[in-house]
Amino acid sequence: MLKPPVYLDYNATTPCDERVVKAMMPFFSQHFGNAASRNHIFGWQAEEAVNYAREKLAKMIGADPTEIVFTSGATEADNLALKGILETYGQKGKHIITCSIEHKAVLDACGHLEKQGAEITYVRVKGNGLIDLNELEDAIKPTTVLVAVMYANNEIGTIMPINEIGEITRKKGVLFFTDATQAVGKIPVSVTDGIDLLAFSAHKMYGPKGVGALYVRRKNPRVKLTAQIDGGGHERGRRSGTLNVPAIVGFGKAGEICMETMEEEALRISDLRNKLEESLLTIDDSFVNGIKEHRLPNVTNICFGRGQGEILMRNLGKQVAVSSGSACMSASLEPSYVLKALGLSDENARSSLRFSLGRYTTEEQVAYAVNQFKNAADRLRKMGVQFKEKT
Numbered sequence: 001m002l003k004p005p006v007y008l009d010y011n012a013t014t015p016c017d018e019r020v021v022k023a024m025m026p027f028f029s030q031h032f033g034n035a036a037s038r039n040h041i042f043g044w045q046a047e048e049a050v051n052y053a054r055e056k057l058a059k060m061i062g063a064d065p066t067e068i069v070f071t072s073g074a075t076e077a078d079n080l081a082l083k084g085i086l087e088t089y090g091q092k093g094k095h096i097i098t099c100s101i102e103h104k105a106v107l108d109a110c111g112h113l114e115k116q117g118a119e120i121t122y123v124r125v126k127g128n129g130l131i132d133l134n135e136l137e138d139a140i141k142p143t144t145v146l147v148a149v150m151y152a153n154n155e156i157g158t159i160m161p162i163n164e165i166g167e168i169t170r171k172k173g174v175l176f177f178t179d180a181t182q183a184v185g186k187i188p189v190s191v192t193d194g195i196d197l198l199a200f201s202a203h204k205m206y207g208p209k210g211v212g213a214l215y216v217r218r219k220n221p222r223v224k225l226t227a228q229i230d231g232g233g234h235e236r237g238r239r240s241g242t243l244n245v246p247a248i249v250g251f252g253k254a255g256e257i258c259m260e261t262m263e264e265e266a267l268r269i270s271d272l273r274n275k276l277e278e279s280l281l282t283i284d285d286s287f288v289n290g291i292k293e294h295r296l297p298n299v300t301n302i303c304f305g306r307g308q309g310e311i312l313m314r315n316l317g318k319q320v321a322v323s324s325g326s327a328c329m330s331a332s333l334e335p336s337y338v339l340k341a342l343g344l345s346d347e348n349a350r351s352s353l354r355f356s357l358g359r360y361t362t363e364e365q366v367a368y369a370v371n372q373f374k375n376a377a378d379r380l381r382k383m384g385v386q387f388k389e390k391t
């Protein structure tokens with residue numbers, strides 16, 4: 001029997017899989033050694049567990065285990081990639097190209113580098129949410145050291161043309177970094193697609209919070225990276241600090257499960273997403289933000305028009321957990337910069353809601369969520385809010 005609330009915000013975070021929790025537990029109290037302690041069995045056990053997780057995660061993205069750097073999450077991985085590359089290759093130039101709808105971890109890091117003298121070009125996206133490849137190629141110049149474009153967008157789920165971007169950066173002789181936090185674990189991801197650096201995180205794929213990784217290419221070309229955290233030379237000198245062994249074990253287990261179930265889960269979840277989407281689009285003036293053909297299987301971002309999305313969300317109470325298209329529900333704050341970049345008005349951006357499904361989403365939950373939205377719309381009609389259903 002269904003027990004509300006229903007969680008439809010999997011792009012924000014995912015529940016930790018019970019199999020992941022089980023794998024982690026011994027490393028809190030039984031196998032508690034420091035992975036850097038190489039003089040006794042406690043350290044050896046920890047190091048062996050870390051190496052096993054590293055192998056699983058490397059396999060997940062087609063990398064070598066030595067190319068995986070563990071971090072505290074994707075935000076740190078993003079900062080390490082951007083700042084570490086600019087510091088290393090600054091003699092060539094200080095120009096970075098990124099995309100206008102990147103995650104704030106990338107945009108804010110770029111803003112920080114701008115204040116320190118870097119030149120940042122923000123390439124626009126088209127109305128469908130895809131990057132303009134011609135604009136990207138035209139923006140590359142002799143001083144460009146890095147192109148940073150996300151693999152899939154966190155708000156609208158748009159999957160960027162990664163292969164084409166990699167071809168451009170290879171041809172132009174610049175490095176390519178992608179934040180793949182929303183993609184890894186949901187769809188097949190391979191660093192052989194011209195990717196030189198890639199960030200991802202455990203808690204977006206049913207692992208624990210507080211651990212992530214950065215892939216750094218070691219061959220053809222070998223990518224050099226200046227560490228941003230000093231103190232011990234851990235992770236082959238790329239990121240110092242005692243490794244969070246239990247979390248890393250959980251990260252590896254989460255990756256292993258995702259590899260085993262990805263294809264089946266993607267089909268099931270996309271089917272549920274489509275049913276949810278079709279039902280909600282019966283509300284008049286509603287439409288999907290971004291392209292529908294090239295997006296993650298678990299996401300839909302729907303604009304309900306005339307401020308209806310925000311009103312609907314406020315009237316759902318504690319029954320269904322979704323995300324507003326804006327950074328905050330309050331209309332007095334800025335609307336989503338991602339949706340604005342697609343060309344949406346402030347009103348439509350504030351009227352948009354993101355629904356993201358996951359491993360534990362059921363047909364019953366989807367039906368319940370749709371029913372709650374329809375009931376909320378009915379209540380609001382009686383209050384004078386103009387809601388109509390398409391015929």
